[in-house]
Amino acid sequence: MQNIDGKKCALELEQSLAEKISLLKESQARLPMLTVILVGEDPASMSYVGGKEKACTRVGILSKVIRMDASVNEADVIAQVASLNEDPLVDGILVQLPLPKHINSTHVIATIDPAKDVDGLHPVNVARLYDKQPGFVPCTPKGIMTLLKKYDVSLVGKKVVVVGRSALVGRPVAQLLLNQNATVTVCHSKTVDIPHHTKDADIIVVAIGKAKFLSAEYVSSNQVIIDVGITRVDGKLVGDVDYEAVKDSCALITPVPGGVGPMTISSLLENTMEAYLNHTQEN
Amino acid sequence: MQNIDGKKCALELEQSLAEKISLLKESQARLPMLTVILVGEDPASMSYVGGKEKACTRVGILSKVIRMDASVNEADVIAQVASLNEDPLVDGILVQLPLPKHINSTHVIATIDPAKDVDGLHPVNVARLYDKQPGFVPCTPKGIMTLLKKYDVSLVGKKVVVVGRSALVGRPVAQLLLNQNATVTVCHSKTVDIPHHTKDADIIVVAIGKAKFLSAEYVSSNQVIIDVGITRVDGKLVGDVDYEAVKDSCALITPVPGGVGPMTISSLLENTMEAYLNHTQEN
Numbered sequence: 212m213q214n215i216d217g218k219k220c221a222l223e224l225e226q227s228l229a230e231k232i233s234l235l236k237e238s239q240a241r242l243p244m245l246t247v248i249l250v251g252e253d254p255a256s257m258s259y260v261g262g263k264e265k266a267c268t269r270v271g272i273l274s275k276v277i278r279m280d281a282s283v284n285e286a287d288v289i290a291q292v293a294s295l296n297e298d299p300l301v302d303g304i305l306v307q308l309p310l311p312k313h314i315n316s317t318h319v320i321a322t323i324d325p326a327k328d329v330d331g332l333h334p335v336n337v338a339r340l341y342d343k344q345p346g347f348v349p350c351t352p353k354g355i356m357t358l359l360k361k362y363d364v365s366l367v368g369k370k371v372v373v374v375g376r377s378a379l380v381g382r383p384v385a386q387l388l389l390n391q392n393a394t395v396t397v398c399h400s401k402t403v404d405i406p407h408h409t410k411d412a413d414i415i416v417v418a419i420g421k422a423k424f425l426s427a428e429y430v431s432s433n434q435v436i437i438d439v440g441i442t443r444v445d446g447k448l449v450g451d452v453d454y455e456a457v458k459d460s461c462a463l464i465t466p467v468p469g470g471v472g473p474m475t476i477s478s479l480l481e482n483t484m485e486a487y488l489n490h491t492q493e494n
Numbered sequence: 495m496q497n498i499d500g501k502k503c504a505l506e507l508e509q510s511l512a513e514k515i516s517l518l519k520e521s522q523a524r525l526p527m528l529t530v531i532l533v534g535e536d537p538a539s540m541s542y543v544g545g546k547e548k549a550c551t552r553v554g555i556l557s558k559v560i561r562m563d564a565s566v567n568e569a570d571v572i573a574q575v576a577s578l579n580e581d582p583l584v585d586g587i588l589v590q591l592p593l594p595k596h597i598n599s600t601h602v603i604a605t606i607d608p609a610k611d612v613d614g615l616h617p618v619n620v621a622r623l624y625d626k627q628p629g630f631v632p633c634t635p636k637g638i639m640t641l642l643k644k645y646d647v648s649l650v651g652k653k654v655v656v657v658g659r660s661a662l663v664g665r666p667v668a669q670l671l672l673n674q675n676a677t678v679t680v681c682h683s684k685t686v687d688i689p690h691h692t693k694d695a696d697i698i699v700v701a702i703g704k705a706k707f708l709s710a711e712y713v714s715s716n717q718v719i720i721d722v723g724i725t726r727v728d729g730k731l732v733g734d735v736d737y738e739a740v741k742d743s744c745a746l747i748t749p750v751p752g753g754v755g756p757m758t759i760s761s762l763l764e765n766t767m768e769a770y771l772n773h774t775q776e777n
Contacts, residue, residue, distance in 0.1 A: 317627070337624055338617030342661060344600070368686040376672060378625060389659060389680055394691065396679040397672055403651040408677065 212458050215437075215465045217354070220361050221473035225270050228480055232271035243487035244273040245303040245329065245479070246295050250288060250314065251281030256307050263305070266476045272483055275301075285314045289322050296324040302490050303329035303483035326489060329482035331383070340383055343390055347482050352384035354474025355416065355437055356391075362463055364414065364435050367392040372408045374398045374425070374451075375418035380439050384416055405429065423453040430457045436464040439471050495741050498720075498748045500637070503644050504756035508553050511763055515554035526770035527556040528586040528612065528762075529578050533571060533597065534564030539590050546588070549759045555766055558584075568597045572605050579607040585773050586612035586766040609772060612765040614666070623666055626673055630765050635667035637757025638699065638720055639674075645746055647697065647718050650675040655691045657681045657708070657734075658701035663722050667699055688712065706736040713740045719747040722754050 235242055245267055249260050260276055267274035277291060288310070295301045304327045310316045320328075325335035331347035339346030348356075359366065371393040375381035381397065389395045393414070398405050400419075409415050409429045417425050418439035430436070440451030450467030458464055465471050518525055528550055532543050543559055550557035560574060571593070578584045587610045593599045603611075608618035614630035622629030631639075642649065654676040658664035664680065672678045676697070681688050683702075692698050692712045700708050701722035713719070723734030733750030741747055748754050 317625070334618055334621030334625070338620040341620055341624055341665060342600070342617070368684045370686075382624060382672075389665075389682075392682070392684040394679065394681055394685040396677065398677055399672075399675070401651045401675040402677040403653075 212461055213463050215358050215362055215463050215470055217358060217465055217470040217473045220358055221354075221477040224357070224474075224477040224481065225266070228270040228272075228477075228484055231484065236271065241300065241491070242271065242273050243302045243483055244275065244300055245305065245483045246275045246277060246298075246301050248277045248279065248288065248291055248295075248304070248306045250279045250283060250307070251311050253309070256309075260307050262476060263479060266480055267483075270480055272480060281311050283314075285318060288314060288319050292319065292322045296322075296327065301327065302487040303327055303479075305330050305479070327486055329479060329486055331482070332378070337383075340386055347485070348387065348478075349379055349383050350478040350482065351380050351418075351439060351471065351475045352387055353478040353482070354471055355384055355439070356387050357478065358437070358465065358471070358474055359414075359435075362435075364463065366414075369393050369413040370396070370411060371414040371416065372396045372398060372412035373416045373418070374405060374409065375416075375420075375439070377418060380418040381416075384418070388414075388416075417451040419451055421451055422449040423451070423456075425452040425457065427453070427456040427460075430460055432460045433462045434460075436461050437471060438465050438467050441467060441472060495744055496746050498641050498645055498746050498753055500641060500748055500753040500756045503641060504637075504760040507640070507757075507760040507764065508549070511553040511555075511760075511767055514767065519554065524583070524774070525554065525556050526585045526766055527558065527583055528588065528766045529558045529560060529581075529584050531560045531562065531571065531574055531578075531587070531589045533562045533566060533590070534594050536592070539592075543590050545759060546762060549763055550766075553763055555763060564594050566597075568601060571597060571602050575602060575605045579605075579610065584610065585770040586610055586762075588613050588762070610769055612762060612769055614765070615661070620666075623669055630768070631670065631761075632662055632666050633761040633765065634663050634701075634722060634754065634758045635670055636761040636765070637754055638667055638722070639670050640761065641720070641748065641754070641757055642697075642718075645718075647746065649697075652676045652696040653679070653694060654697040654699065655679045655681055655695040656699045656701070657688060657692065658699075658703075658722070660701060663701040664699075667701070671697075671699075700734040702734055704734055705732040706734070706739075708735040708740065710736070710739040710743075713743055715743045716745045717743075719744050720754060721748050721750050724750060724755060 264274045295304045320332050325333045331349040336346040371388050373385045376399045385395050385397050406429045410431045414435040416437040422442040438450035438452040442449050448468045547557045578587045587606050603615050608616045614632040619629040654671050656668045659682045668678050668680050689712045693714045697718040699720040705725040705727050721733035721735040725732050731751045
């Protein structure tokens with residue numbers, strides 16, 4: 212068994228981005244900027260946004276957080292997005308989810324300029340993914356694909372089982388894997404016998420948010436296991452995979468923490484850099 | 495074994511539409527209109543468009559075919575689409591594919607008003623399907639779902655294998671089945687052992703355009719088999735399924751012709767009616 216070291220891979224990505232940005236600084240070019248809209252004071256959201264700001268700082272991407280009161284209405288958020296769409300200094304726009312219940316996040320996301328949609332959630336980017344056109348890919352699925360490539364996991368013709376079908380992870384990662392010529396099965400809460408599928412897989416991706424869900428009875432030998440879950444249990448971060456129970460039988464596995472998690476943020480930085488490059492090339 | 499009678503199901507759909515439209519006529523309301531843009535003189539395309547016109551006539555939907563010379567450029571086609579987008583009498587717009595090679599069909603389709611995109615190919619409708627939002631669904635996948643419902647094929651937790659991953663059929667039908675809580679596997683040309691997957695399925699959907707591809711070695715017993723292929727072999731229409739070889743072991747099967755085929759056109763009529771109703775409710 213070998214661990215997939217997401218922390219190291221993310222660090223390498225950040226170093227590569229930092230080098231590119233230091234060249235931009237030397238040439239006195241405008242620097243890439245990510246703007247995050249944070250509505251309300253949900254502690255988890257505040258912590259995620261803090262992590263994104265810090266990551267930007269590490270590589271030299273400018274970041275700005277626009278804090279809005281939890282009581283703002285949908286039109287206020289949309290007006291804020293519209294103003295960022297128009298701002299030539301802003302390359303990436305991210306609306307931190309979830310939004311308060313009285314605001315429809317689908318409406319808000321649809322107003323982001325697709326060229327600044329670094330979270331890859333705008334309908335135009337969703338359609339591009341499914342139509343195999345270039346566009347922004349959501350950060351966690353993008354990070355998973357980067358890890359698989361980094362560890363030379365071949366995908367063509369491989370049996371991949373994705374457990375979970377969320378819009379943020381399960382569905383887009385299934386599509387990315389299919390686009391790379393894997394044979395993809397999507398399992399979920401209504402699947403009758405998940406182990407029947409996961410045992411037969413070459414690669415398993417689990418993204419359901421249930422601590423230690425994937426136990427020994429779900430796996431066979433020599434598989435690649437990608438664990439997307441992060442749940443806090445007794446103050447400790449735990450994945451969707453029962454790591455201790457399956458680590459000896461698999462070929463490669465992402466630990467939690469230190470696997471997929473760090474790749475999500477570095478993929479966001481990559482998307483922001485990509486938006487910046489597209490943006491400056493246009494002008 | 496029981497045949498899934500697509501011809502009969504399509505006829506019932508048409509009768510139901512015809513009744514609704516005769517009520518519109520009685521009340522002297524404006525009637526729904528489908529407009530098809532046909533570029534060039536490809537015989538297959540001309541025949542398909544002819545079939546669509548006849549189907550409209552049968553139920554009382556107005557239809558108009560705009561014929562453009564194969565030498566027109568992309569901007570001409572886009573200008574034509576724009577004019578139909580603005581026309582308050584046009585409910586559905588369909589650009590017959592394939593377009594001549596010098597015209598990018600992705601560009602053209604992206605200019606159709608999503609509210610008139612009765613083929614369900616505009617990025618907004620693609621994204622709606624993947625985001626589980628209401629929108630126009632491509633006609634063949636929609637027809638397949640109607641047949642499965644008509645024949646009371648339960649989908650929740652069922653193992654469905656879709657062979658083929660085209661934008662028109664394989665990918666959208668896989669998503670529709672997943673949205674209905676089936677456990678869905680997508681196989682394709684790079685899948686290593688397709689029979690391994692199809693034999694294990696409760697429901698098989700084949701959409702690859704290879705005559706008699708799904709032979710006895712691909713199936714087990716008591717399955718539901720949906721055959722989307724239509725190939726002309728020695729002047730006869732043949733599906734992707736070797737019907738004679740598998741018919742005795744399966745529970746339900748769509749014949750070719752008379753299975754999925756007739757449902758594609760009746761789904762187009764349904765989408766046009768839906769566009770009309772949305773359109774008239776808006777005003």
